[in-house]
Amino acid sequence: MQYKHDKAMKEWQLLGEELSGLGIKDLQNLENQLEMSLKGVRMKKGSLIHQENIDLYKKVDLIRQENMELQKKIHGARNINESQVYRAVNLNESNRSSQVSHGFSNGFDLHVPINLQLSQPHNNETPEKAMELG
Numbered sequence: 001m002q003y004k005h006d007k008a009m010k011e012w013q014l015l016g017e018e019l020s021g022l023g024i025k026d027l028q029n030l031e032n033q034l035e036m037s038l039k040g041v042r043m044k045k046g047s048l049i050h051q052e053n054i055d056l057y058k059k060v061d062l063i064r065q066e067n068m069e070l071q072k073k074i075h076g077a078r079n080i081n082e083s084q085v086y087r088a089v090n091l092n093e094s095n096r097s098s099q100v101s102h103g104f105s106n107g108f109d110l111h112v113p114i115n116l117q118l119s120q121p122h123n124n125e126t127p128e129k130a131m132e133l134g
Contacts, residue, residue: 012018013030014037022030 009018013022014034019027019030
């Protein structure tokens with residue numbers, strides 16, 4: 001029973017309570033004990049922070065690598081698209097030069113091809129029994 005009481009008293013003293021019965025030597029010992037405990041806590045905290053930093057740097061490195069791979073894919077897709085567009089433009093230009101068509105300029109230089117065809121003549125004569133509007 002006395003052991004439990006002494007242990008509880010020691011815990012209270014470590015928390016800074018029930019210090020009234022302690023002398024200078026006891027207070028000095030308590031302070032040293034607290035400093036050692038605090039040093040251990042700070043070392044553990046520093047170690048955990050250091051490990052978190054290492055983990056975060058690894059994550060940043062992985063994200064940078066993924067970013068570089070995605071940029072390469074985008075660049076490759078862009079090159080493919082550009083080559084397909086150039087092929088299509090060259091194909092259209094070669095088709096245009098082989099066809100007989102007349103261009104229409106609308107002021108925007110769009111090079112819109114217009115194909116003209118002959119059509120049947122329209123009867124422009126007015127019918128004899130046309131209704132008069134008036």
